[in-house]
Amino acid sequence: MENFYLEIKHIDKKTKARCGILHTPHGNVEIPMFMPVGTLATVKTLSPEEVKQLGAGVILANTYHLFLRPGEDIVAKAGGLHKFMNYDGPILTDSGGFQVFSLQDNRKISEEGVTFKSHLNGDTLFFSPEKVIDIEEKLGADIIMSFDECIPYPVSHEYAKKSVERTLRWAERGLLAHKRSDQALFGIVQGGEFEDLREHSARALSQMNFDGYSIGGTSIGEPKDVCLRMVDYSLKYLPESKPRYLMGVGSIDYILEGIERGIDMFDCVLPTRIARHGALMTSKGRINIKDAKYKDDFSSLDGECDCYTCKNYTKAYLRHLFVADEAFGKRLMSIHNLRFLIKMMEEARKAIQEDRFLEFKDSMIKKYGDKRGF
RNA sequence: GCGAAUGUGGUGAAGAGGCUAACACAACCGGCUGUGAACCGGUCAUUCGUGGGUUCGAGCCCCAUCAUUCGCC
Secondary structure, eight states: OOTEEEEEEEEOOOSSSSEEEEETTTTTESSSEEEBBOOOOOOOOHHHHHHHHTOOOEEEEEHHHHHHHHHHHHHHHTTHOOOOOOOOOOEEESHHHHHHTTTGEEEEEOOEEEEEEEEETTEEEEEEEHHHHHHHHHOOOOOEEEEOOOOOOOOOOHHHHHHHHHHHHHHHHHHHHOOTSSSEEEEEEOOOOOOHHHHHHHHHHHHTSSSSSESSOOSSOOOOOHHHHHHHHHHHOOOOTEEEETTOSSHHHHHHHHHTTTEEEEEEEEHHHOOOOOOOOEETTTETTTGGGGOOSOSOOOOOSHHHHHHHOOHHHHHHHTTTHHHHHHHHHHHHHHHHHHHHHHOOOOOOHOOOHHHHHHHHHHHHHSSSOO
Protein backbone atom coordinates (compact mmCIF):
# COMPACT_ATOMS: atom_id res chain seq x y z
CA MET A 1 0.00 0.00 0.00
CA GLU A 2 1.49 3.29 -1.17
CA ASN A 3 0.26 5.98 1.18
CA PHE A 4 0.94 3.92 4.24
CA TYR A 5 4.50 3.48 5.44
CA LEU A 6 6.74 3.87 8.41
CA GLU A 7 9.45 6.48 8.36
CA ILE A 8 11.98 5.63 11.03
CA LYS A 9 13.80 8.75 12.13
CA HIS A 10 16.04 7.53 14.86
CA ILE A 11 16.93 4.44 16.80
CA ASP A 12 18.11 4.85 20.36
CA LYS A 13 21.82 4.00 20.61
CA LYS A 14 21.57 1.84 23.69
CA THR A 15 18.29 0.06 23.06
CA LYS A 16 16.10 -0.97 20.16
CA ALA A 17 13.69 1.86 20.87
CA ARG A 18 12.84 3.78 17.72
CA CYS A 19 10.94 6.88 16.82
CA GLY A 20 9.57 8.16 13.57
CA ILE A 21 6.43 8.89 11.61
CA LEU A 22 3.71 6.57 10.48
CA HIS A 23 2.15 7.85 7.29
CA THR A 24 -1.52 6.99 6.88
CA PRO A 25 -4.29 8.07 4.48
CA HIS A 26 -5.71 10.24 7.27
CA GLY A 27 -2.55 11.94 8.37
CA ASN A 28 0.85 11.31 9.81
CA VAL A 29 1.35 10.23 13.37
CA GLU A 30 4.45 9.95 15.49
CA ILE A 31 5.63 6.66 16.91
CA PRO A 32 5.97 5.16 19.40
CA MET A 33 2.37 5.98 20.17
CA PHE A 34 -0.51 5.03 22.39
CA MET A 35 -3.87 4.54 20.69
CA PRO A 36 -7.04 5.16 22.71
CA VAL A 37 -9.70 2.50 22.31
CA GLY A 38 -13.09 3.50 20.97
CA THR A 39 -14.72 0.10 20.58
CA LEU A 40 -18.12 1.32 19.46
CA ALA A 41 -16.75 4.11 17.28
CA THR A 42 -16.39 6.42 20.26
CA VAL A 43 -13.78 6.74 22.95
CA LYS A 44 -16.22 6.46 25.82
CA THR A 45 -17.26 9.85 27.24
CA LEU A 46 -15.03 11.85 24.85
CA SER A 47 -15.66 13.69 21.60
CA PRO A 48 -13.30 13.10 18.66
CA GLU A 49 -12.10 16.69 19.02
CA GLU A 50 -11.15 16.04 22.62
CA VAL A 51 -9.30 12.89 21.72
CA LYS A 52 -7.42 14.79 19.07
CA GLN A 53 -6.54 17.59 21.46
CA LEU A 54 -4.98 15.05 23.78
CA GLY A 55 -2.47 14.33 21.07
CA ALA A 56 -3.77 10.90 20.18
CA GLY A 57 -2.65 9.71 16.78
CA VAL A 58 -4.97 6.83 16.09
CA ILE A 59 -8.33 5.73 17.45
CA LEU A 60 -9.20 2.07 17.67
CA ALA A 61 -12.63 0.72 16.84
CA ASN A 62 -13.88 -2.82 16.87
CA THR A 63 -15.11 -5.00 14.06
CA TYR A 64 -17.01 -7.40 16.27
CA HIS A 65 -18.96 -4.70 18.09
CA LEU A 66 -19.71 -2.59 15.04
CA PHE A 67 -20.76 -5.66 13.09
CA LEU A 68 -23.30 -6.47 15.81
CA ARG A 69 -24.40 -2.86 16.18
CA PRO A 70 -25.12 -0.86 14.09
CA GLY A 71 -23.85 -3.23 11.39
CA GLU A 72 -21.12 -2.57 8.84
CA ASP A 73 -23.62 -1.70 6.11
CA ILE A 74 -24.96 1.20 8.12
CA VAL A 75 -21.45 2.49 8.66
CA ALA A 76 -20.69 2.07 4.96
CA LYS A 77 -23.90 3.90 4.10
CA ALA A 78 -22.82 6.73 6.40
CA GLY A 79 -19.71 7.03 4.29
CA GLY A 80 -17.39 4.94 6.43
CA LEU A 81 -16.18 5.17 10.01
CA HIS A 82 -14.44 8.53 9.63
CA LYS A 83 -17.61 10.25 8.52
CA PHE A 84 -19.86 8.21 10.77
CA MET A 85 -17.99 9.18 13.93
CA ASN A 86 -16.82 12.55 12.65
CA TYR A 87 -13.14 11.84 13.07
CA ASP A 88 -10.74 12.68 10.28
CA GLY A 89 -7.62 11.21 11.87
CA PRO A 90 -6.38 7.67 11.38
CA ILE A 91 -8.57 4.82 12.63
CA LEU A 92 -7.65 1.20 13.26
CA THR A 93 -10.19 -1.59 13.47
CA ASP A 94 -9.46 -4.66 15.53
CA SER A 95 -10.61 -7.85 13.89
CA GLY A 96 -12.71 -9.38 16.61
CA GLY A 97 -10.24 -12.17 17.29
CA PHE A 98 -9.83 -11.01 20.84
CA GLN A 99 -13.57 -10.61 21.36
CA VAL A 100 -14.20 -14.13 20.16
CA PHE A 101 -11.53 -15.20 22.65
CA SER A 102 -13.37 -13.48 25.46
CA LEU A 103 -16.58 -15.17 24.34
CA GLN A 104 -14.92 -18.49 25.16
CA ASP A 105 -18.01 -20.32 26.39
CA ASN A 106 -20.10 -19.23 23.46
CA ARG A 107 -17.97 -20.10 20.46
CA LYS A 108 -16.72 -22.94 18.33
CA ILE A 109 -13.55 -22.73 16.26
CA SER A 110 -13.11 -24.65 13.02
CA GLU A 111 -10.75 -24.39 10.07
CA GLU A 112 -13.30 -22.31 8.24
CA GLY A 113 -13.75 -19.78 11.05
CA VAL A 114 -15.53 -19.22 14.33
CA THR A 115 -19.16 -19.77 15.19
CA PHE A 116 -20.14 -17.63 18.13
CA LYS A 117 -23.14 -16.27 19.94
CA SER A 118 -23.82 -12.56 20.04
CA HIS A 119 -23.46 -11.19 23.56
CA LEU A 120 -26.34 -8.84 22.79
CA ASN A 121 -29.10 -11.24 21.86
CA GLY A 122 -27.63 -14.72 21.64
CA ASP A 123 -27.85 -14.96 17.85
CA THR A 124 -25.58 -17.61 16.41
CA LEU A 125 -23.15 -15.90 14.05
CA PHE A 126 -20.09 -16.80 12.05
CA PHE A 127 -16.77 -15.07 11.38
CA SER A 128 -14.31 -16.25 8.77
CA PRO A 129 -11.12 -14.41 7.88
CA GLU A 130 -12.76 -13.32 4.61
CA LYS A 131 -15.92 -12.17 6.33
CA VAL A 132 -13.92 -10.10 8.81
CA ILE A 133 -11.93 -8.41 6.04
CA ASP A 134 -15.16 -7.70 4.21
CA ILE A 135 -16.61 -6.03 7.31
CA GLU A 136 -13.42 -4.07 7.91
CA GLU A 137 -13.41 -2.84 4.33
CA LYS A 138 -16.95 -1.62 4.75
CA LEU A 139 -16.04 0.09 8.02
CA GLY A 140 -13.17 1.74 6.19
CA ALA A 141 -10.46 2.23 8.82
CA ASP A 142 -6.93 3.17 7.78
CA ILE A 143 -5.43 0.14 9.46
CA ILE A 144 -7.27 -3.16 9.68
CA MET A 145 -6.30 -6.30 11.55
CA SER A 146 -6.45 -9.82 10.24
CA PHE A 147 -8.62 -12.35 12.01
CA ASP A 148 -6.69 -14.40 14.54
CA GLU A 149 -7.27 -16.79 17.37
CA CYS A 150 -6.07 -15.40 20.67
CA ILE A 151 -5.20 -18.46 22.72
CA PRO A 152 -5.44 -18.46 26.49
CA TYR A 153 -2.61 -18.66 28.99
CA PRO A 154 -1.51 -21.18 29.98
CA VAL A 155 -2.05 -23.50 27.04
CA SER A 156 -0.38 -26.69 25.83
CA HIS A 157 2.28 -26.56 23.14
CA GLU A 158 0.17 -28.96 21.15
CA TYR A 159 -2.87 -26.70 21.09
CA ALA A 160 -0.81 -23.56 20.58
CA LYS A 161 0.86 -25.14 17.55
CA LYS A 162 -2.43 -26.19 16.02
CA SER A 163 -3.86 -22.74 16.65
CA VAL A 164 -0.86 -20.87 15.27
CA GLU A 165 -0.94 -22.87 12.07
CA ARG A 166 -4.60 -22.15 11.64
CA THR A 167 -4.16 -18.45 12.41
CA LEU A 168 -1.44 -18.36 9.74
CA ARG A 169 -3.79 -19.90 7.20
CA TRP A 170 -6.41 -17.34 8.25
CA ALA A 171 -3.86 -14.56 7.78
CA GLU A 172 -3.20 -15.73 4.24
CA ARG A 173 -6.89 -15.96 3.47
CA GLY A 174 -7.45 -12.49 4.84
CA LEU A 175 -4.64 -11.11 2.75
CA LEU A 176 -6.16 -12.66 -0.37
CA ALA A 177 -9.58 -11.31 0.47
CA HIS A 178 -8.32 -7.78 1.09
CA LYS A 179 -9.17 -5.63 -1.94
CA ARG A 180 -9.13 -1.99 -0.83
CA SER A 181 -5.82 -0.36 -1.56
CA ASP A 182 -6.34 2.51 0.87
CA GLN A 183 -6.28 0.34 3.97
CA ALA A 184 -3.19 -1.12 5.60
CA LEU A 185 -3.57 -4.72 6.72
CA PHE A 186 -1.67 -6.01 9.74
CA GLY A 187 -0.86 -9.63 10.55
CA ILE A 188 -0.93 -10.86 14.14
CA VAL A 189 1.82 -12.99 15.66
CA GLN A 190 0.55 -15.67 18.02
CA GLY A 191 2.16 -18.76 19.51
CA GLY A 192 1.56 -18.44 23.21
CA GLU A 193 4.66 -18.48 25.35
CA PHE A 194 6.56 -20.87 23.06
CA GLU A 195 9.66 -19.59 21.34
CA ASP A 196 9.52 -21.97 18.39
CA LEU A 197 5.89 -21.10 17.70
CA ARG A 198 6.41 -17.35 18.02
CA GLU A 199 9.34 -17.65 15.65
CA HIS A 200 7.38 -19.69 13.18
CA SER A 201 4.43 -17.32 13.34
CA ALA A 202 6.56 -14.19 12.95
CA ARG A 203 8.65 -15.62 10.09
CA ALA A 204 5.68 -16.91 8.16
CA LEU A 205 3.76 -13.66 8.54
CA SER A 206 6.80 -11.63 7.50
CA GLN A 207 6.91 -13.51 4.24
CA MET A 208 3.30 -12.67 3.55
CA ASN A 209 4.11 -9.00 3.21
CA PHE A 210 1.62 -7.34 5.49
CA ASP A 211 1.70 -3.57 5.92
CA GLY A 212 2.49 -3.99 9.57
CA TYR A 213 2.73 -6.61 12.28
CA SER A 214 1.27 -6.94 15.67
CA ILE A 215 1.96 -9.14 18.61
CA GLY A 216 -1.12 -10.73 20.07
CA GLY A 217 -1.87 -13.13 22.85
CA THR A 218 -0.29 -11.07 25.61
CA SER A 219 -1.84 -9.26 28.57
CA ILE A 220 -4.28 -12.05 29.19
CA GLY A 221 -3.24 -12.88 32.72
CA GLU A 222 0.29 -14.20 32.20
CA PRO A 223 3.17 -13.06 34.44
CA LYS A 224 5.19 -10.10 33.27
CA ASP A 225 8.33 -12.05 32.39
CA VAL A 226 6.30 -14.42 30.24
CA CYS A 227 4.69 -11.49 28.45
CA LEU A 228 8.06 -9.89 27.73
CA ARG A 229 9.45 -13.18 26.49
CA MET A 230 6.56 -13.51 24.07
CA VAL A 231 7.32 -10.01 22.82
CA ASP A 232 11.03 -10.81 22.44
CA TYR A 233 10.43 -14.07 20.60
CA SER A 234 8.03 -12.38 18.20
CA LEU A 235 9.97 -9.20 17.56
CA LYS A 236 13.14 -11.05 16.70
CA TYR A 237 11.73 -12.27 13.41
CA LEU A 238 9.68 -9.30 12.28
CA PRO A 239 10.95 -6.90 9.62
CA GLU A 240 12.41 -3.71 11.03
CA SER A 241 10.99 -1.54 8.30
CA LYS A 242 7.36 -2.22 9.14
CA PRO A 243 5.35 -0.90 12.07
CA ARG A 244 5.09 -3.19 15.09
CA TYR A 245 2.08 -3.11 17.30
CA LEU A 246 1.80 -4.68 20.75
CA MET A 247 -1.88 -5.31 21.25
CA GLY A 248 -3.72 -4.65 24.47
CA VAL A 249 -0.84 -3.27 26.48
CA GLY A 250 -1.46 -0.09 28.41
CA SER A 251 0.27 -0.13 31.77
CA ILE A 252 3.21 2.19 32.14
CA ASP A 253 5.93 -0.36 32.80
CA TYR A 254 4.82 -2.71 30.01
CA ILE A 255 4.67 0.12 27.50
CA LEU A 256 8.18 1.22 28.39
CA GLU A 257 9.47 -2.35 28.15
CA GLY A 258 7.80 -2.59 24.76
CA ILE A 259 9.28 0.64 23.46
CA GLU A 260 12.73 -0.46 24.58
CA ARG A 261 12.32 -3.58 22.47
CA GLY A 262 11.24 -1.67 19.39
CA ILE A 263 7.44 -1.59 19.57
CA ASP A 264 5.85 1.36 17.76
CA MET A 265 2.18 1.12 18.66
CA PHE A 266 0.18 0.26 21.75
CA ASP A 267 -3.50 0.25 22.50
CA CYS A 268 -5.37 -0.45 25.68
CA VAL A 269 -8.70 0.14 27.35
CA LEU A 270 -6.92 0.52 30.67
CA PRO A 271 -6.58 4.32 30.92
CA THR A 272 -10.16 5.00 29.90
CA ARG A 273 -11.69 2.11 31.79
CA ILE A 274 -9.95 2.75 35.08
CA ALA A 275 -10.71 6.45 34.68
CA ARG A 276 -14.42 5.67 34.53
CA HIS A 277 -13.94 3.55 37.63
CA GLY A 278 -12.15 6.26 39.56
CA ALA A 279 -8.47 5.29 39.19
CA LEU A 280 -6.02 7.84 37.91
CA MET A 281 -2.50 7.71 36.61
CA THR A 282 -0.40 10.49 38.06
CA SER A 283 3.26 11.35 38.22
CA LYS A 284 3.14 10.23 41.85
CA GLY A 285 1.60 6.88 41.03
CA ARG A 286 -1.91 5.57 40.90
CA ILE A 287 -4.65 7.18 42.94
CA ASN A 288 -8.24 6.18 43.59
CA ILE A 289 -10.23 9.38 43.50
CA LYS A 290 -13.02 7.88 45.61
CA ASP A 291 -10.77 7.58 48.66
CA ALA A 292 -12.05 9.67 51.54
CA LYS A 293 -8.76 11.52 51.88
CA TYR A 294 -9.56 13.50 48.73
CA LYS A 295 -12.84 14.80 50.13
CA ASP A 296 -11.35 18.20 50.85
CA ASP A 297 -8.22 18.04 48.75
CA PHE A 298 -8.44 21.15 46.60
CA SER A 299 -5.18 20.58 44.76
CA SER A 300 -5.04 19.48 41.14
CA LEU A 301 -4.75 15.82 40.25
CA ASP A 302 -1.22 16.03 39.00
CA GLY A 303 0.90 19.12 39.21
CA GLU A 304 3.06 17.94 36.33
CA CYS A 305 0.15 17.36 33.96
CA ASP A 306 -0.94 19.84 31.30
CA CYS A 307 -4.39 18.40 30.63
CA TYR A 308 -7.68 20.27 30.78
CA THR A 309 -8.69 18.41 33.93
CA CYS A 310 -5.52 19.19 35.84
CA LYS A 311 -5.49 22.80 34.75
CA ASN A 312 -9.06 23.48 35.83
CA TYR A 313 -10.32 21.11 38.49
CA THR A 314 -9.49 19.86 41.97
CA LYS A 315 -9.34 16.37 43.39
CA ALA A 316 -12.20 17.22 45.75
CA TYR A 317 -14.39 18.18 42.79
CA LEU A 318 -13.45 15.07 40.83
CA ARG A 319 -14.20 12.92 43.85
CA HIS A 320 -17.53 14.64 44.27
CA LEU A 321 -18.44 14.03 40.64
CA PHE A 322 -17.38 10.40 40.90
CA VAL A 323 -19.31 9.74 44.10
CA ALA A 324 -22.36 11.49 42.66
CA ASP A 325 -22.00 9.35 39.53
CA GLU A 326 -21.89 12.34 37.22
CA ALA A 327 -20.89 11.74 33.62
CA PHE A 328 -18.69 14.82 33.59
CA GLY A 329 -16.40 13.25 36.17
CA LYS A 330 -15.80 10.21 34.01
CA ARG A 331 -15.06 12.49 31.11
CA LEU A 332 -12.58 14.63 33.07
CA MET A 333 -10.81 11.56 34.39
CA SER A 334 -10.67 9.90 30.97
CA ILE A 335 -9.13 13.08 29.59
CA HIS A 336 -6.48 13.00 32.26
CA ASN A 337 -5.49 9.34 32.00
CA LEU A 338 -5.26 9.49 28.23
CA ARG A 339 -3.25 12.66 28.31
CA PHE A 340 -0.98 11.14 30.92
CA LEU A 341 -0.11 8.18 28.72
CA ILE A 342 0.10 10.21 25.53
CA LYS A 343 2.38 12.71 27.20
CA MET A 344 4.54 9.87 28.42
CA MET A 345 4.84 8.75 24.79
CA GLU A 346 5.84 12.26 23.73
CA GLU A 347 8.56 12.25 26.34
CA ALA A 348 9.66 8.78 25.30
CA ARG A 349 10.06 9.93 21.69
CA LYS A 350 12.14 12.85 22.80
CA ALA A 351 14.28 10.57 24.92
CA ILE A 352 14.83 8.25 21.97
CA GLN A 353 15.85 11.18 19.76
CA GLU A 354 18.43 12.09 22.38
CA ASP A 355 19.65 8.52 22.93
CA ARG A 356 18.60 8.51 26.56
CA PHE A 357 15.61 6.20 26.46
CA LEU A 358 17.05 3.87 29.08
CA GLU A 359 17.50 6.72 31.53
CA PHE A 360 14.00 7.92 30.78
CA LYS A 361 12.55 4.46 31.29
CA ASP A 362 14.43 3.95 34.55
CA SER A 363 13.34 7.28 35.93
CA MET A 364 9.72 6.55 35.02
CA ILE A 365 9.82 3.08 36.55
CA LYS A 366 11.56 4.46 39.61
CA LYS A 367 8.68 6.86 40.07
CA TYR A 368 6.20 4.02 39.94
CA GLY A 369 8.37 1.25 41.22
CA ASP A 370 7.13 1.33 44.78
CA LYS A 371 3.59 2.08 43.74
CA ARG A 372 1.13 -0.34 42.34
CA GLY A 373 1.58 -0.81 38.61
CA PHE A 374 -1.13 0.37 36.34
C1' G B 1 -54.04 12.36 81.31
C1' C B 2 -56.22 7.88 78.64
C1' G B 3 -55.97 4.31 74.52
C1' A B 4 -53.35 1.96 70.44
C1' A B 5 -49.11 0.80 67.49
C1' U B 6 -43.88 0.51 66.90
C1' G B 7 -38.77 0.15 68.84
C1' U B 8 -33.08 -4.63 65.03
C1' G B 9 -26.29 -1.22 62.02
C1' G B 10 -25.27 5.28 59.20
C1' U B 11 -30.21 4.28 56.37
C1' G B 12 -34.39 1.04 54.50
C1' A B 13 -35.32 -3.21 56.66
C1' A B 14 -35.67 -9.32 56.91
C1' G B 15 -36.26 -12.24 61.02
C1' A B 16 -43.12 -15.46 64.11
C1' G B 17 -37.79 -19.91 70.39
C1' G B 18 -32.63 -23.45 67.89
C1' C B 19 -26.09 -23.17 64.32
C1' U B 20 -21.60 -17.41 63.21
C1' A B 21 -28.82 -11.59 62.77
C1' A B 22 -30.75 -12.11 55.52
C1' C B 23 -30.76 -8.55 51.79
C1' A B 24 -30.22 -3.65 49.82
C1' C B 25 -28.37 1.28 50.03
C1' A B 26 -24.68 4.40 52.20
C1' A B 27 -19.68 4.40 54.05
C1' C B 28 -14.66 2.51 53.68
C1' C B 29 -10.92 -0.13 50.72
C1' G B 30 -9.20 -2.87 46.42
C1' G B 31 -9.13 -4.46 41.26
C1' C B 32 -9.76 -3.61 36.02
C1' U B 33 -4.48 -4.50 30.08
C1' G B 34 -6.56 -5.83 21.12
C1' U B 35 -13.93 -2.71 26.40
C1' G B 36 -19.55 -8.77 26.79
C1' A B 37 -16.93 -3.64 31.68
C1' A B 38 -20.44 3.97 34.44
C1' C B 39 -18.22 -2.97 36.07
C1' C B 40 -16.42 -6.57 39.69
C1' G B 41 -14.61 -7.90 44.58
C1' G B 42 -13.75 -7.19 49.94
C1' U B 43 -14.86 -4.85 54.82
C1' C B 44 -18.73 -2.94 57.70
C1' A B 45 -24.53 -5.06 64.13
C1' U B 46 -19.90 -9.97 69.66
C1' U B 47 -25.71 -7.73 69.08
C1' C B 48 -31.68 -6.53 68.38
C1' G B 49 -34.48 0.73 73.18
C1' U B 50 -33.38 -0.40 78.63
C1' G B 51 -33.89 -3.64 83.04
C1' G B 52 -35.68 -8.10 84.85
C1' G B 53 -38.04 -12.97 84.08
C1' U B 54 -39.57 -17.85 81.59
C1' U B 55 -36.61 -21.66 78.88
C1' C B 56 -31.49 -26.44 77.80
C1' G B 57 -31.76 -22.17 74.43
C1' A B 58 -34.80 -15.39 73.67
C1' G B 59 -34.22 -10.32 68.49
C1' C B 60 -38.63 -13.52 68.72
C1' C B 61 -42.61 -15.36 74.90
C1' C B 62 -43.85 -12.61 79.89
C1' C B 63 -43.37 -8.21 83.28
C1' A B 64 -41.64 -3.39 84.12
C1' U B 65 -39.64 0.93 82.19
C1' C B 66 -38.20 4.56 78.55
C1' A B 67 -38.79 6.59 73.62
C1' U B 68 -41.43 7.60 69.12
C1' U B 69 -45.93 7.93 66.24
C1' C B 70 -51.18 8.11 65.82
C1' G B 71 -56.06 8.72 68.07
C1' C B 72 -59.17 10.69 72.14
C1' C B 73 -59.66 14.19 76.16
